[in-house]
Amino acid sequence: MTKLALKYLDEMVEEKLPPELLLNEHHPRNDEYQTDLVDIKNRITAQVAKMPPRNAQAVRLHTSGTHTRDIAKQLNVDPATIRNYTNSEDGKRLASLIYHLQQAIDGATVDHRKAFLWRIALDNEQNRPNISVTAIDTINKMSGTYQPQDNHTGGINITINNELLPQGTLDKLPKTYESRLHESMPTITTLTDG
Numbered sequence: 001m002t003k004l005a006l007k008y009l010d011e012m013v014e015e016k017l018p019p020e021l022l023l024n025e026h027h028p029r030n031d032e033y034q035t036d037l038v039d040i041k042n043r044i045t046a047q048v049a050k051m052p053p054r055n056a057q058a059v060r061l062h063t064s065g066t067h068t069r070d071i072a073k074q075l076n077v078d079p080a081t082i083r084n085y086t087n088s089e090d091g092k093r094l095a096s097l098i099y100h101l102q103q104a105i106d107g108a109t110v111d112h113r114k115a116f117l118w119r120i121a122l123d124n125e126q127n128r129p130n131i132s133v134t135a136i137d138t139i140n141k142m143s144g145t146y147q148p149q150d151n152h153t154g155g156i157n158i159t160i161n162n163e164l165l166p167q168g169t170l171d172k173l174p175k176t177y178e179s180r181l182h183e184s185m186p187t188i189t190t191l192t193d194g
Contacts, residue, residue: 033104040101047094056094058085063098114139 021027028034048056054075061071062082072079085091108116121135 037101037104040097040104044094044097044101047090047097051090051094055085055088055091058082059091059094060098062086063095110142114142117142 024030051059054077058071058075061074062068066074068079068082068086071082075082086095117135117139121132121139124131124135
């Protein structure tokens with residue numbers, strides 16, 4: 001019901017806006033990614049409308065990772081019935097649409113990004129080798145095989161056991177100017193009747 005209300009509100013807003021605002025290519029709503037997501041969501045809504053509500057609910061819970069036993073308990077049916085819902089043609093179609101939407105929202109996987117960088121490296125190997133080297137460097141960073149060139153050694157941490165080697169005069173910090181100045185200042189004492 002709320003999806004239908006939102007769709008109705010969207011149509012009302014579109015009727016009130018001038019065409020130049022609706023056709024603004026820089027508005028997020030007109031972005032290709034957003035329109036693809038809206039298209040997938042509309043297909044999901046159409047598929048859910050074809051199914052009985054309990055079947056659609058079972059498939060949605062199944063795709064969210066809920067165990068079949070828990071879905072059956074929640075919907076008050078047998079686990080075999082849940083398997084029938086999820087294995088039906090409509091159930092498989094709805095599940096594939098939900099997975100497709102989730103992949104679109106999640107974006108490219110690490111493997112997809114590595115493959116894209118590898119294509120960049122191959123395409124620029126002859127004409128622009130610096131771009132190719134940068135792409136391979138990025139792939140190495142993503143793989144964890146990147147070793148930065150360090151000209152300095154790492155920090156050295158020495159732990160001394162104070163019982164075996166107590167502090168000597170060299171371990172004491174020298175006095176600062178402020179502490180020496182404070183020591184040389186005369187102290188003022190006040191006499192009180194008492």
